[in-house]
Each structure stands twice: as C-alpha cells, then as structure tokens.
Amino acid sequence: MDKSTNTVNYNPLPEDGSQIRLITILPGGKHKKVKCTVSNFPFVKNASQNPEYEALSYVWGDATITTSITLNSRPFQVTTNLEAALRALRLRNKKRLVWVDAICIDQTSIPERNQEVRRMGEIYSRANNVVVWLGRAQEPNDGEQLDDDRIADKLHGVLDTLANLQSENDEAAAALLDRTGNPIYAIRLLHRFFYRPWFNRIWVLQEITLAKTATIMYGDMRIGWDRLVQAVDALRRLQIGQYTYVWRLSGASKADSVQRCWMRTRGATKQSEHPSPVHLELADLLWQTRFHEWTEPRDRLFGILGLVKGDLRGEKLLEVDYMKPVADVFKDLSIYMVQGGMLSHLLCSIVKPVDGLPSWASNWIADLQGETATRLSKGLMIYMQIYEFKGVQQPLNPPRLSDDLCRITIKGAIVDYGIGHIGKRFEPFLAMSIEERARAVRTRLIEWEDEMESQHCAHQIFETQAERREAWKSAVLHELLGDETELGHHYDLMTDRENEIRTDKDYAFLMKIVTNFDSTLGLSCDYIRPFVTVSGLMGSTGTKSDLRSGDQVSILVGSGVPYILRPVDQTRDLYKFVGCCWMPGLMDFDAVEGEREGYWKPHDITLI
Known part of the structure; x- marks a missing residue:
C-alpha cells in the first residue's frame, strides 16, 4: 500500500500504554463515501473513562489495490477489502467507535508498530465486541457465479439451522442439507464461506480467541461466533461414516482449527493450578499454527505471542521488533526452544534449509502443497513428545552454543554407517x-x-x-x-x-x-522418502527432506525420535541437520538407553 499519499498527522501514543488510538466511523448512506476520524483515547486498566469500542478482525487484502476514504477530512488510502469492511460497519444515523490496525497504528513508525503489536492481545480482549469481516458475499472476480443473488440469506439459513441440531444424531447435518432440496448447492455455499482467507490467517487466532464476544459479517449476513461454532460442531460429527465427504467438501475444518485454538487457550486459562511450562506452551502453539498464513514473515511468531499464557515479559529472544532481521527472529526462537528443553519439537519442525539460518534452526513453516509440503505423521508427533506423554523427566542434554550462536553442540550417537538406498521420487500427477x-x-x-x-x-x-x-x-x-x-x-x-x-x-x-x-x-507419495541404511535398517523421513546417500542416522540424548545428519567434517563431529525420521527399531530408543545396552557411547555432535 502506498502510504506516501496518507497525510494524516497522528498524535503520538505514550510508551506507557495509557492511550489507545481509535477511529470513529461517521454515519452515512450506503453509497456515500466512507468518512472517519482518528483520535487518541484513555486506555487504563479498570478506568471508568475508558471508551467502549469494537475491534475489527479482517484480512488486509492486496496491498497494491487501494481506494480512498476520508480520515480527519483528508484523503487516506486503504485496501479495497478494508474500505468494504468500514462501509459494512457504518451505521446510518449513529457514530461507531472501532479499532482497526491499518489505521489506528501509524504504519510508517516501526517503534509504534512494535509497541502496539506487543499489546494486541489486550486491545482485542478489552473490546466490547470483535467484528469479523469475511468480505462481500459474492465478489465480482470470483469466477463461477452462484445463481442466487441472496447468497448471504441462504447461507445464514443453512448455518442457523445446523446450529440448532441436537448432538444425539451424528448424521443429522447430512439429512438437513438433503432437505434443502439441493444439497450440492448447500455444500457449495458452505465451501465458499469457509474458504474465505480470514479462516487461514494467523492473526485471527489471537483476535477471536481473546474476544469477549464476536460477530461474523459476510456481506449482509450477520452471525454470532458461538452460533457458527455450533454449526461447525454439527458438520464435524460427519467426519466418520458414509457422509465424511460432506465434512471435507464443506471446508468447515477451516473454522474448526480456529475453534481448537480457542479451546486450547481458554483451557490453559482454566488450568491455572497446573500450567504448562511456557516453552512447551509456545511449542504447542507453533505446531498448531504451522499451516496458517501471514504476509509479514515475522508475524509467524509475533502473531501468536499474545496467546501464550506464560510470562514472556523481558524475554529478549522473543521480543517483538520489526527492525530485527527475519533470520535472527527465528534463530533466537530456536535458541529459546532448545534452552527450554524443546529439542525434539524444534528439530521435528524443520522441513528444508532456510537462507540465513543454521541447519538446526526452524522457521516453523509448513504447507500442504509445494516444496515445503509436509504433514508429520501421528507416530512421529507422539514420539516427539514421548517424555511429556509418559510424565517422566527427559534426560538432560543442555546445548552448548558457539560464540556466534550459529553452532550447537549436543550429546548423541551415530547409529549406522550411512544411508545406502533411498526410494525414488515420483513426478507429481x-x-x-x-x-x-x-x-x-x-x-x-x-x-x-x-x-x-x-x-x-x-x-x-x-x-x-x-x-x-x-x-x-x-x-x-x-x-x-x-x-x-x-x-x-x-x-x-x-x-x-x-x-x-x-x-x-x-x-x-x-x-x-x-x-x-x-x-x-x-x-x-512425496511427504516422505523411504530408505535403507548400509547395515539394513529401514526407515523413512518425517518430512520432504533432501535425503542423500551417505547421510547418517543419529540418536540424541533426551529425544525419542531419530534424526538424519549430513557429515561435514567427521574428524570434528561436524554435521548439517537434514530432518527427523521414522525407524521402527529405534523409536523411543534414547541414546542413554543405547549406552546402557552397550550399543554405543554418546559423544559430542555439533550441528552447523
């Protein structure tokens, strides 16, 4: 978005967080230009003079496609999706006080962005209501057009009726869709709704999870978040059985993943007597959000920090700073995880080498398609957390970092002489x-x-x-x-x-x-690469790794998962990390146990 044309002079926000900047959407007719004002308001905990406001949760849209609104009597460029959201929020005869990130944060000021992102959770949790804008019910460039202009009304009817279904009948949702007279049309309505980009955006997890109440807006349709969750619950009951295709085709799993994050975070609040260690809590969040999307790469981390219930104040490695190089953000995150005993979580998340990062560091990014396509198996997910599942203390393996923080030395053992055979790759079909x-x-x-x-x-x-x-x-x-x-x-x-x-x-x-x-x-068949080691052990990679003959299998102290390493200088035990792997004979076989059984003696392994 070209901000050079935005000439509004913002009043600075105090560093102590005692003020918040809000916009007032001025009343107007449906087709009139959107006009707003922006001002600073008190923002003190438990203060009666604090304003009652709503917060907008939305997707920016293409930043290069903008339109003009009026802000403080001056032209101000916003994305077309934001303009549509403001137009939908506008009341005919009453002002509306709203927090909108693109306008309420001075986007030209990195220090202010850092400050406001750090308290984003507080902004959404203190809002009277969070309004979720999914976009127009029927975009002009959607391609295939449904044949009914009242798409929002029809969709609301389907969702509302689904929300009223009783939980005793698992197949009630399929019967309901059949009673519409055109179940395929109903599924297409649901599919178009649940595949709106909002459901896959990483920031929405924080925005919806911390909301007191939330309202979904889809064109002219309005539905409460709680009602939408009830409708998704009805569809979820079709996961098993003859109507599983309805669940898959509807796309309701998109909303289900957001709701699971909501349940996890609210559950963590209630379980305050036995809170998870903060490193484990952050690791769980990183795993749960690995398929969500963002535009600013640092938001892969910054977008979920507000959901961590543990105290991260003063943790320099995780400090929100948009001036910090992207590679340093994820290297520091990786160091934080290793220091907190999350070695298995970190290493199992690595899909491919990332420019600027050591081989042992992760940006926690995964996709379902393309070069980083991966879906870690349930087996690996279990053994990655085997000590947590067993409720026992994992063997200590404190990492030693080099002075430049690019090498890490840990205790482990090389299991075999190397990989002798790798299953072929197939051309995608x-x-x-x-x-x-x-x-x-x-x-x-x-x-x-x-x-x-x-x-x-x-x-x-x-x-x-x-x-x-x-x-x-x-x-x-x-x-x-x-x-x-x-x-x-x-x-x-x-x-x-x-x-x-x-x-x-x-x-x-x-x-x-x-x-x-x-x-x-x-x-x-490209999520894994099966292999055989020189001595005859069989296994396969956990992700779509760049496996090569001569790579070696290792067992690390404190980890229930084997890993593949690439020798760089074996005289100095220097290796590059390749990826985690599944080997039936080595799962849950810790390096300490192998030493006790006389299979090997753990030694220093340095990853670069």
Missing part, C-alpha cells in the same frame, strides 16, 4: 479420478518395494522377502513392526501382486483408501 489415483498409488508403492528388494543392503538384517516387506511397510507407514492397523491393511490390499484392487467396486471404500494414503504419504 494432477488431480485425477479416484480410480486413477488408486492405480497411481498402487504402482508407486510397488515400485518402492521392488527397488528396496533389489538392494544388497536390504538383505543384511531381514532374511526373508516377507520379513523385508513387513519392515519396509512399517517404515513407509510410520508404524511399529507387528502393528495391526487399518492403514496397514489398506497397504496390503494396494500392493497385492496377485489380486489387483477392483476400482469398479465399492466406490466409498476406494475413496477412503485413497484419502488415507493422500493424508499419510501425500498426493504424489
């Missing part, structure tokens, strides 16, 4: 029919098996082909040897050489199999 996707997954799983079977290293430990296949299956699916699971059964069906799976039978069952493999391995 475009979205196909369920039948085509099933055949593609079957072909790729069999190719992986055949490649493995032809490798000499794969025969070092497991003597029979059946034993090798079971070990390989456990490695690929991130399961333990001997586990009997539905996914394992699906794997057996897909890789049965004698009986190819019938794609013309039981479409719902076929969809379930394909969906399971999509979520476990990725649409193109």
